[in-house]
Amino acid sequence: MRKLGLLFLLHIAVSLHAQGVKYNFIDANYANLYLPGNDSTRLNRFFQKVDTFLQSGEGRINILHIGGSHVQADFISHEVRQRLDALNGNYQTPRGLIFPFSVAKTNNPQNYKVTYSGEWQTARNIQRNRIVPLGMSGIAVYTSDSTAQISLSLNRDGSSRWSFTQLRLLGAVADGSQGVAPALFYPQDTIVGEWEVESNSYLFHLSAPQDSFQINFIQQDTIPHTFIVNGFLPENDEAGIVYHAIGVNGASVSSYLGCENFEAELPLIYPDLVVFAIGINDASGKTFDPDFFHSQYNLLIEKIKRVNPDCAFIFITNNDSYRRIARKKYAVNTNGKHARNVFYQLAEEHQGGVWDLFEWMGGLKSMQKWQNAGLASRDKIHFNKDGYLMIGSQFYNALINYFNE
Numbered sequence: 001m002r003k004l005g006l007l008f009l010l011h012i013a014v015s016l017h018a019q020g021v022k023y024n025f026i027d028a029n030y031a032n033l034y035l036p037g038n039d040s041t042r043l044n045r046f047f048q049k050v051d052t053f054l055q056s057g058e059g060r061i062n063i064l065h066i067g068g069s070h071v072q073a074d075f076i077s078h079e080v081r082q083r084l085d086a087l088n089g090n091y092q093t094p095r096g097l098i099f100p101f102s103v104a105k106t107n108n109p110q111n112y113k114v115t116y117s118g119e120w121q122t123a124r125n126i127q128r129n130r131i132v133p134l135g136m137s138g139i140a141v142y143t144s145d146s147t148a149q150i151s152l153s154l155n156r157d158g159s160s161r162w163s164f165t166q167l168r169l170l171g172a173v174a175d176g177s178q179g180v181a182p183a184l185f186y187p188q189d190t191i192v193g194e195w196e197v198e199s200n201s202y203l204f205h206l207s208a209p210q211d212s213f214q215i216n217f218i219q220q221d222t223i224p225h226t227f228i229v230n231g232f233l234p235e236n237d238e239a240g241i242v243y244h245a246i247g248v249n250g251a252s253v254s255s256y257l258g259c260e261n262f263e264a265e266l267p268l269i270y271p272d273l274v275v276f277a278i279g280i281n282d283a284s285g286k287t288f289d290p291d292f293f294h295s296q297y298n299l300l301i302e303k304i305k306r307v308n309p310d311c312a313f314i315f316i317t318n319n320d321s322y323r324r325i326a327r328k329k330y331a332v333n334t335n336g337k338h339a340r341n342v343f344y345q346l347a348e349e350h351q352g353g354v355w356d357l358f359e360w361m362g363g364l365k366s367m368q369k370w371q372n373a374g375l376a377s378r379d380k381i382h383f384n385k386d387g388y389l390m391i392g393s394q395f396y397n398a399l400i401n402y403f404n405e
Contacts, residue, residue: 025362025369031394033314033355033402037348046273046312047403053239054087061241062269066256067277070319071247072101074109075385076277079392080399081243085161092209093240095162097269099231100150103141106249113156118148125248125255133260135170135200135230136269138248142174143217144224153212154234163209164234169193169202170265171229179225185214199268200261209236230261233268244269252282253296257303266307274304277316279343280381283335284323294342301350313352315343316395320358320367322380330380332365355398357391 035043046061053059063084065077085093101107102114104122123130125138132142154162173180184191184204193202217227248255256262256278278300282293304311317340322330340358347354362369370376375387383391 023369023373023375025366025373027359027362030356030360031398031401033353033398035347035353036344037351039348039351042310042312042351043314043353043402045310049272050087050241050403053241057089057091057239059239060093061273062244062271063241063273063275064244064246064269064271065275065277066246067279067316068247068251068281069249069382070280070388071245071277072109072249073107073388074111074245074247075388076392076395077243077245077247078109078111079389080396081245083393083396084241084243084399088238088240091238091240092163092236093238094164094233094235094242095154096242096244097137097231097233097246098152098154099137099139100141100152100229101139103150103229104139111156113153115151116149118143118145120145120148124250125259126250126252132174132226132228135259135261135265137170137231137246138251138256138259138262140171140228140230142226142228144226146217146219146224148227149214149216150229151212151214152232155211160211162234163211164236165206165209166235167204167206167213168199168233168235168268169204169215169229170200170231170233170268171202171227172200174226174228177225179220179223180227181218181220182227183216183218185216186210186212198264200264201268230265244271250281251278253278253293253300254282257296257299263303263307266304270308271304271311272308273312273314275314275316276343276346279318279339280321283318283339284321284333284381285335286323288335288338290338290342293339294345297342297346298349301346313347313350314355314399315347315352316355317343317358319361319381319383320364322367324379334364337364353402355395357395360394361391 049061071077100114103116103120108114120141120143123132123140125134132140134140169182182193182202191204193204195202318336320336321333323333325331336358343354367380376383
């Protein structure tokens with residue numbers, strides 16, 4: 001019964017979310033995944049794991065989507081997350097990695113709510129001079145305020161979809177001591193986290209599923225200690241597909257290479273598939289070095305392969321964009337085409353797939369058409385919510401179409 005239900009859900013997911021070409025500037029020839037090297041070994045291995053779950057209801061599949069501001073907003077990634085979650089059926093599969101962006105005073109995804117108190121500072125991977133190390137999320141908030149706390153609710157829409165029985169706090173005391181004890185508060189219980197040295201994190205075990213929490217940071221002595229928060233992993237033991245998203249406004253490939261604990265924290269996710277969407281910031285300047293871009297990506301991919309040698313890769317090319325040259329004056333950014341070529345090269349070298357967003361959206365100068373259609377913002381770099389949801393929907397279709405084929 002479980003098997004038939006999941007296969008039926010797969011059919012429904014495809015039929016309900018199939019998106020016709022509504023805009024004449026969209027190039028449907030680039031709607032699906034493309035394998036530049038014609039080597040499907042890695043991707044097929046990943047989709048075989050998905051198929052095993054759909055057939056037997058067993059196994060955990062982790063997907064990591066990583067990028068810049070397009071991903072921080074979480075419109076694209078949450079659209080894909082929700083649609084893939086339909087395949088999880090009755091499993092209460094966890095939501096994936098979360099960061100409290102509101103504490104960093106930057107745009108927080110709309111699908112979960114964060115509140116906080118106390119004085120906090122922020123470190124981002126785009127900063128050259130920062131005083132705290134970063135993990136895989138590429139951003140951190142830190143405090144030495146004894147009144148500081150963070151509260152987070154996974155289900156901002158009032159539903160009960162996302163819950164957890166374990167919560168992992170990615171973070172530590174800056175001086176390496178145990179001078180701060182993070183404590184989790186939820187109805188009728190208080191739990192002090194278990195420190196895990198290898199993962200640089202604290203683990204909380206709950207007696208019943210929850211969808212929200214409050215973390216306090218209790219100073220253990222009279223000396224003020226700084227505690228660094230790199231993110232949260234709400235977890236449970238359910239099978240299914242988990243879609244993690246990591247994005248930092250302005251981040252480039254080099255930004256993530258500069259995260260000291262990226263490789264140390266990545267095993268906590270252990271991605272079966274990484275969706276790379278980093279590049280719009282790398283190619284935003286007047287000059288762009290494709291060789292350097294290529295080499296930086298190779299270094300990042302090698303970090304991931306050291307954690308999971310069998311990891312599969314999908315590259316989403318940069319969107320078309322413009323560069324501001326004067327007040328209300330913009331020039332098309334031709335670097336997008338050069339970056340696109342690098343993504344194809346990387347996919348061939350690493351047995352990966354490409355989803356060609358650049359050409360699917362209409363190619364060079366198409367961003368102006370998206371803006372005219374009410375799908376993009378005035379800066380001609382970012383999309384609005386409708387545009388992002390449209391991209392997320394089509395990327396999901398590309399994944400499912402490949403799986404079906």
